[in-house]
Amino acid sequence: MDRIVLKNMATKLKTEDLAKRMHIHKDSDFYDELEEAVEIAGRIARPGAILKWVDVNEVGEDYAVVDGVKFESKVMANNLRGLKKVFFFVATAGGEVQDSREIDDETGVLKDMITSSILMHTYGALMSYVTETFGGHNVAFMNPGSLPDWDISNNFALLEAIGGVGEELGITLSPAGYMKPFQSGSGIIFTNESGYTNCSLCKNLDCVGRRAAFDEEEYNKIFN
Numbered sequence: 239m240d241r242i243v244l245k246n247m248a249t250k251l252k253t254e255d256l257a258k259r260m261h262i263h264k265d266s267d268f269y270d271e272l273e274e275a276v277e278i279a280g281r282i283a284r285p286g287a288i289l290k291w292v293d294v295n296e297v298g299e300d301y302a303v304v305d306g307v308k309f310e311s312k313v314m315a316n317n318l319r320g321l322k323k324v325f326f327f328v329a330t331a332g333g334e335v336q337d338s339r340e341i342d343d344e345t346g347v348l349k350d351m352i353t354s355s356i357l358m359h360t361y362g363a364l365m366s367y368v369t370e371t372f373g374g375h376n377v378a379f380m381n382p383g384s385l386p387d388w389d390i391s392n393n394f395a396l397l398e399a400i401g402g403v404g405e406e407l408g409i410t411l412s413p414a415g416y417m418k419p420f421q422s423g424s425g426i427i428f429t430n431e432s433g434y435t436n437c438s439l440c441k442n443l444d445c446v447g448r449r450a451a452f453d454e455e456e457y458n459k460i461f462n
């Protein structure tokens with residue numbers, strides 16, 4: 239069992255949580271719109287993910303070979319050194335909410351918040367699945383495109399190695415390597431005792447899914 243496909247995962251959306259993140263007061267008219275959109279999204283969204291349990295074949299100074307694929311990245315080499323197995327993963331909020339005509343959202347803000355929230359929950363469910371099923375404790379992940387030394391074009395090799403990403407989850411790649419549906423993520427999940435958090439090295443400062451503050455000192459130490 240080296241490949242696991244999780245389809246139609248629960249969205250776990252809660253109007254109150256989204257309202258809090260969007261600073262929407264319960265008495266405002268917009269709250270009712272949000273509540274309706276959340277109800278529709280919960281009904282139509284089809285988030286999903288694929289995990290692939292793969293071998294770490296070789297780790298050099300600034301590269302790692304995983305599942306036969308060579309990735310040039312010093313950060314990855316540091317993270318995977320000493321590990322025998324890791325997971326490749328891809329996850330998506332699905333395209334149903336963004337494509338929906340049922341949700342009345344002229345600006346697109348509601349749909350963006352809802353789909354980013356669905357993706358966050360999907361990531362959470364994926365991590366829980368990995369720790370509960372495989373007994374790992376301190377798991378961390380890294381994503382192509384969030385670090386200067388593992389750019390977005392690595393998605394081509396990563397998604398090809400995972401396989402069936404278009405057929406199973408409807409994900410496609412732009413010529414540069416960005417995924418569609420936009421609210422999708424990919425990367426490598428690995429065990430890590432030192433508390434590595436990809437977010438602390440990611441300069442996407444507006445990201446609503448951020449789980450650790452940007453660490454400028456560490457970033458400069460590694461990349462400058």
Ligand code: SF4
Nearest residue numbers: 384437440445447448
């Ligand atoms: S800050 Fe956002 S984009 Fe950057 S690694 Fe964290 S979750 Fe991903």
